[in-house]
Amino acid sequence: MSVKKVAVFVAGSWGTALCQVLADNQHEVVVWTRSEQQAVEINERHTNEKYLPNAVLNPAIRATTSVEDAMKGAYACLIVAPSAALRAVAAQMKQYWHSDMFIVHAVKGFETETLARMSEVLNDELQCGEERIAVLSGPSHAEEVISQCPTTVVIASASLETAAKAQDLFMNDSYFRVYTNSDVVGVELAGALKNIIALGAGLSDGLKFGDNGKAALITRGLAEIVRLGTAMGANPLTFAGLAGVGDLVVTCTSQHSRNWRAGSMIGQGMPIDEVLKQMGMVVEGIRTTKAAHILAEKHDVQMPITEQLYRVLFEQLDPKTAVEKLMGRVRKNEIEDISF
Ligand SMILES: NC(=O)c1ccc[n+]([C@@H]2O[C@H](COP(=O)([O-])OP(=O)(O)OC[C@H]3O[C@@H](n4cnc5c(N)ncnc54)[C@H](O)[C@@H]3O)[C@@H](O)[C@H]2O)c1
Numbered sequence: 604m605s606v607k608k609v610a611v612f613v614a615g616s617w618g619t620a621l622c623q624v625l626a627d628n629q630h631e632v633v634v635w636t637r638s639e640q641q642a643v644e645i646n647e648r649h650t651n652e653k654y655l656p657n658a659v660l661n662p663a664i665r666a667t668t669s670v671e672d673a674m675k676g677a678y679a680c681l682i683v684a685p686s687a688a689l690r691a692v693a694a695q696m697k698q699y700w701h702s703d704m705f706i707v708h709a710v711k712g713f714e715t716e717t718l719a720r721m722s723e724v725l726n727d728e729l730q731c732g733e734e735r736i737a738v739l740s741g742p743s744h745a746e747e748v749i750s751q752c753p754t755t756v757v758i759a760s761a762s763l764e765t766a767a768k769a770q771d772l773f774m775n776d777s778y779f780r781v782y783t784n785s786d787v788v789g790v791e792l793a794g795a796l797k798n799i800i801a802l803g804a805g806l807s808d809g810l811k812f813g814d815n816g817k818a819a820l821i822t823r824g825l826a827e828i829v830r831l832g833t834a835m836g837a838n839p840l841t842f843a844g845l846a847g848v849g850d851l852v853v854t855c856t857s858q859h860s861r862n863w864r865a866g867s868m869i870g871q872g873m874p875i876d877e878v879l880k881q882m883g884m885v886v887e888g889i890r891t892t893k894a895a896h897i898l899a900e901k902h903d904v905q906m907p908i909t910e911q912l913y914r915v916l917f918e919q920l921d922p923k924t925a926v927e928k929l930m931g932r933v934r935k936n937e938i939e940d941i942s943f
C-alpha cells in the first residue's frame with residue numbers, strides 16, 4: 604500500500620480513533636484542531652485525554668491549527684465534526700480544496716435548519732460533486748476502535764471508485780474491515796436515525812423497563828427507520844446491513860454509547876440541560892429527533908417512537924406517559940406495517 608496524506612477534521616473521539624486507523628495503516632495523518640493546546644497535546648504527549656482518555660496515539664499523527672497545513676498536498680480529507688459544525692468546518696476547507704481530492708465523512712446527523720444530509724451539506728459548501736464524497740458508517744465506538752477491537756464498517760459513495768479508494772485507505776487485515784456500498788442516502792439515514800432509537804433504548808433502561816421492551820424498541824425502531832428511509836429514496840436492504848441493524852444494535856446496547864447514556868439519564872429524571880453538561884461530548888440523537896420529526900411529517904410517514912421521543916425532549920412529556928402512548932397504539936399487523 605502506498606503512503607497517502609490524509610487531512611482530518613477534527614480531533615474529537617471518533618476523528619482521533621480514525622486518525623489512529625489511518626496511521627496504523629502507514630498513512631501520513633495531519634489532523635486539524637481548533638485549539639493550540641489540543642494540537643500541542645497530540646504532538647508532544649500523543650494523547651487526547653478529553654475525548655479518548657488513556658489512549659496512546661500513534662506518534663506519527665501530527666496535529667495543526669492551520670487548515671492550509673492540513674490540506675496542502677492531501678490525497679483525501681476526512682471530516683468527523685459534529686453535524687451542527689459540519690458546514691462551518693467545510694467552509695474553512697473550501698479555499699484549499701482541489702478537484703483531485705476526495706472527502707470521506709463519518710458524521711451521523713442532519714443539518715437541522717435545512718434538513719439536508721451530511722453529504723448534501725458538504726457538496727453545497729465545497730461544490731465538489733457527489734462522486735467526490737463518501738460516507739463511513741456502521742457499528743463503531745471510538746473507544747473500541749482505539750483499542751483495536753475487531754470493527755466492521757461500510758463506506759458508501761455515489762462513485763464506487765471513490766468508495767473503493769476510501770476502503771483502501773481505512774481497511775486493514777487486523778482490526779478494521781470495510782465494505783463498500785453505493786447507497787449514500789440509506790447509509791446516511793441509517794447512521795443518523797439509529798441515534799433516536801438509542802436515546803429511546805437508554806430512556807427505557809433508565810426507567811428500568813427491562814430487556815423485552817428494549818428489544819421491541821430496536822425492532823420497531825428499525826421499522827420506522829426503514830419507512831422514512833425508503834420514502835427518501837434509500838435501498839431498504841441497506842437497513843439490514845452494518846449501517847442499519849449493525850449500528851442500531853451497538854448503539855442501543857453498548858456502554859460506550861453517548862446517546863444511550865443520555866437517554867438513560869433522562870429516564871432517571873435528570874433534566875436535559877444537565878444531561879448534556881455531564882456528557883461533555885456530542886449527543887447527535889437530540890437534534891436528529893427534531894429533524895426526523897419534521898421529515899416524517901414532510902414524507903407522510905409514521906414514526907411513533909420518534910414522535911413520542913420528540914414530545915419527551917421538546918414538549919416536556921413525562922417518559923412514562925410516552926411509553927403508555929406507544930403501548931396503547933391501535934392494533935396492527937406486523938408484516939403489513941413494515942415496508943422492506
Ligand atoms: N464517538 C464515536 O464513537 C462515533 C462513532 C461513529 C460516528 N460518530 C459520529 O462522529 C461525529 C463526531 O462525534 P465525536 O464522537 O467525535 O464527537 P466528540 O464530542 O467526541 O468531539 C467533537 C469534536 O468536535 C469539535 N467541535 C465542536 N464544535 C466545533 C466547531 N464549531 N468547529 C470545529 N470543531 C468543533 C470539538 O472540539 C471536538 O473535537 C458525530 O456525528 C458522531 O455521531 C462518533
Ligand SMILES: O=P(O)(O)OC[C@H](O)CO
Nearest residue numbers: 741742743744860861862
Ligand atoms: O456514542 P454514540 O451514541 O454517539 O454512538 C457512536 C457510534 O455512532 C456508534 O456506532
